[in-house]
Amino acid sequence: MSIDGRTQILILGGGFGGLYAAMHLEKTLARDPNVEVTLINRDNFFLFTPMLHEVAASDLDLTHIVNPVHKLLRRVKFFAGDVEAIDLPGRRVVVSHGFDHHHHDLPYDHLVIALGSITNFFNLPGLQERALTMKSLGDAINLRNRLIALLEEADTECCANIREPLLTFVVAGGGFAGVETIAAVNDFVRDALKFYPNLHEHHLRMVLVHPGSVILPELGEKLGAYAQKKLAERKVDIRVNTRVTGISDRGVELSDGTLIAANTLVWTAGTSPNPLLETLPCTKERGRLLVNEYLEVLEWPGVWALGDCAVVPDRKTGKACPPTAQHALREGKVLAHNLAAAIQGGPKKPFVFDTIGQLAAIGRRTGVANIMGINFSGFLAWWLWRTIYLGKLPRFEKKLRVALDWTLDLLFSKDIVQFMTFRAPTISHAENDDRSPNQAHGRDVTAASR
Numbered sequence: 522m523s524i525d526g527r528t529q530i531l532i533l534g535g536g537f538g539g540l541y542a543a544m545h546l547e548k549t550l551a552r553d554p555n556v557e558v559t560l561i562n563r564d565n566f567f568l569f570t571p572m573l574h575e576v577a578a579s580d581l582d583l584t585h586i587v588n589p590v591h592k593l594l595r596r597v598k599f600f601a602g603d604v605e606a607i608d609l610p611g612r613r614v615v616v617s618h619g620f621d622h623h624h625h626d627l628p629y630d631h632l633v634i635a636l637g638s639i640t641n642f643f644n645l646p647g648l649q650e651r652a653l654t655m656k657s658l659g660d661a662i663n664l665r666n667r668l669i670a671l672l673e674e675a676d677t678e679c680c681a682n683i684r685e686p687l688l689t690f691v692v693a694g695g696g697f698a699g700v701e702t703i704a705a706v707n708d709f710v711r712d713a714l715k716f717y718p719n720l721h722e723h724h725l726r727m728v729l730v731h732p733g734s735v736i737l738p739e740l741g742e743k744l745g746a747y748a749q750k751k752l753a754e755r756k757v758d759i760r761v762n763t764r765v766t767g768i769s770d771r772g773v774e775l776s777d778g779t780l781i782a783a784n785t786l787v788w789t790a791g792t793s794p795n796p797l798l799e800t801l802p803c804t805k806e807r808g809r810l811l812v813n814e815y816l817e818v819l820e821w822p823g824v825w826a827l828g829d830c831a832v833v834p835d836r837k838t839g840k841a842c843p844p845t846a847q848h849a850l851r852e853g854k855v856l857a858h859n860l861a862a863a864i865q866g867g868p869k870k871p872f873v874f875d876t877i878g879q880l881a882a883i884g885r886r887t888g889v890a891n892i893m894g895i896n897f898s899g900f901l902a903w904w905l906w907r908t909i910y911l912g913k914l915p916r917f918e919k920k921l922r923v924a925l926d927w928t929l930d931l932l933f934s935k936d937i938v939q940f941m942t943f944r945a946p947t948i949s950h951a952e953n954d955d956r957s958p959n960q961a962h963g964r965d966v967t968a969a970s971r
């Protein structure tokens with residue numbers, strides 16, 4: 522309880538689980554003057570991950586798949602910060618924020634843990650330093666910038682002898698994120714070639730490395746095989762039953778002993794629960810918090826968890842629900858209901874949900890989908906992918922912006938402008954004192970910045 526006597530609810534994490542719980546609490550508990558609901562998230566926006574590869578491949582503008590939390594929530598308070606520590610016995614959370622990373626100590630009566638997962642490189646040599654990931658908006662922007670920078674470098678005459686590693690792109694992991702990433706990267710780079718006079722199709726190499734026997738195992742063998750065939754037709758080299766074992770100056774090493782001369786490795790082949798969970802004295806399964814069917818953390822009254830960081834029991838199968846956005850957002854709704862029931866009284870609801878379908882875009886207006894047990898492939902599946910995800914993207918403004926991007930894509934080629942965030946060249950006082958004003962602001966300024 523806070524000093525003003527209000528019941529405090531803290532939601533940690535503003536992804537699919539946390540944000541949707543907060544959006545449902547907007548309509549219930551957040552209206553209650555005796556309750557204060559606060560959402561804490563590192564970024565001040567909600568990221569719509571299913572469209573992330575479209576940002577990396579320049580199909581969509583950088584900010585069109587994210588929504589500012591302040592535009593999504595009015596009554597629920599928002600705190601942009603990093604959760605540093607969770608003290609369950611003391612019922613407090615430590616959050617840092619601001620440029621100086623100062624700390625706040627926030628008490629709670631109810632805590633909702635929705636911190637998602639992080640990338641795991643499994644300690645493979647070189648990956649921590651060199652591999653790119655596909656988890657955040659920054660990751661997608663970084664990949665897009667890298668692709669463009671490599672095209673620029675490879676196009677210059679001085680790089681004629683090192684074009685192979687510059688223009689070889691390896692993606693590890695044949696799940697949804699990996700397949701959609703390699704497909705999008707393949708389309709983007711091949712489309713961009715026409716602007717680089719010294720580069721040709723034969724310079725490019727795209728490799729997808731997957732440990733299983735068929736990619737997209739969640740969609741079944743038939744659709745996986747279809748996706749493999751389509752990608753192979755578009756010159757993606759698919760290595761099944763193979764793992765990436767490391768990356769070094771020489772290139773990407775595979776489990777079958779192959780060395781691929783490549784500078785770029787995108788790793789989508791492993792995640793782990795958020796490391797903050799390790800510090801919690803709760804029952805866990807493979808690092809994820811065990812919850813009951815009402816999404817309450819076992820043995821800790823007032824603590825709730827959902828999404829990728831929780832093991833949510835599936836009543837029908839007796840197994841855990843899969844870590845997907847469609848589950849997390851529905852768990853958010855049920856959790857908000859149960860939290861309101863716990864505070865205001867009323868029956869709780871168990872979480873029951875059957876996966877409706879799964880879809881993947883595999884490039885060149887082609888997709889694969891399984892919806893309610895029915896398989897779709899080709900243009901129809903791609904159209905379903907776009908229609909369904911456009912419908913799911915929060916807020917009309919962003920839907921319209923994405924729809925416009927897609928429409929303009931029919932008329933214009935993809936943008937190849939790099940997104941730079943570093944400061945423009947400056948000159949230090951010491952250098953300034955030694956020069957005349959003309960020198961200081963002339964071409965020497967650029968030279969000094971190199």
Ligand SMILES: Cc1cc2nc3c(=O)[nH]c(=O)nc-3n(C[C@H](O)[C@H](O)[C@H](O)COP(=O)(O)OP(=O)(O)OC[C@H]3O[C@@H](n4cnc5c(N)ncnc54)[C@H](O)[C@@H]3O)c2cc1C
Pocket residue numbers: 533534535536537538539561562563564570571572573574602603604605635636637638655656697698795797827828829830844845846847848849880
């Ligand atoms: C590239 C990609 C594509 C995907 N495509 C699909 C798809 O097509 N369909 C589908 O169903 N699922 C998809 N998923 C999976 C889906 O995104 C996840 O299952 C879903 O996001 C899980 O929701 P969550 O709330 O548990 O975690 P997240 O959405 O990851 O949210 C966790 C939030 O917590 C924040 N956070 C973490 N640690 C801290 C901290 N210490 N302090 C403050 N904030 C913190 C993070 O910034 C994040 O906002 C995809 C995932 C990726 C990466």
